[in-house]
Amino acid sequence: MRIGIFGGTFDPPHVGHLIVAEHVKVEFGLDQIRFTPAWVPPHKQGVTLSGAEHRLAMLRLALEGNPGFVLDEREIQRQGISYTVDTLRALREEDSRSELFLLIGADNLEEFHKWREPDQIVRLAKLVVMRRPGYKAEGAVVVAKGSYLESNAPLLSISSTAIRNRTGIGRSIRYLVPPAIEEYIHAKKLYFRTS
DSSP states (O other): OEEEEEEEOOSSOOHHHHHHHHHHHHHTTOSEEEEEEOSBOGGGTTOOOOOHHHHHHHHHHHHTTOTTEEEOOHHHHHOSBOOHHHHHHHHHHHOSSSEEEEEEEHHHHHHGGGSSSHHHHHHHSEEEEEOBTTBOOTTOOOGGGOOEEEOOOOOOOOOHHHHHHHHHTTOOOBTTBOHHHHHHHHHHTTTOOOO
């Protein structure tokens, strides 16, 4: 199998996540994309995230109906700081035959050499770099002289931060997230400012 690993906080998951994941899946002939929400990403220590139960519930809603999209809860279950290299090692131990592709944004590629054990990451999985507004993959430092695949996924300027901010000030998030997630956010009063 050819498996894509798509990590992040997904707070909330939005249509940009889904569009680029579907594009990458088709573009590189992947059998599935595993959405792997982090418990605490290394670069977001000290940042308040929505509870894991909410982020998992929203991802379940987002992935519903697409058999090629799979929710992988291992980082939530493991808790602690979510290091990509640990997740890839665990996947490799479970399945030594599948080909792993790690989906990262061009913004992450610029900092990739600072990740935990980047040399091991590029040995365990092929990097698939997705374009991000304002970032170019060219000239980024990739460790171990490892190469990466550059995706032609659509360049979308949608972010979870912007969605949280819009919700917080009472602005519409319609079409930025799937309808079921919009309903969930409103029902659970996520991201609404209390003062």
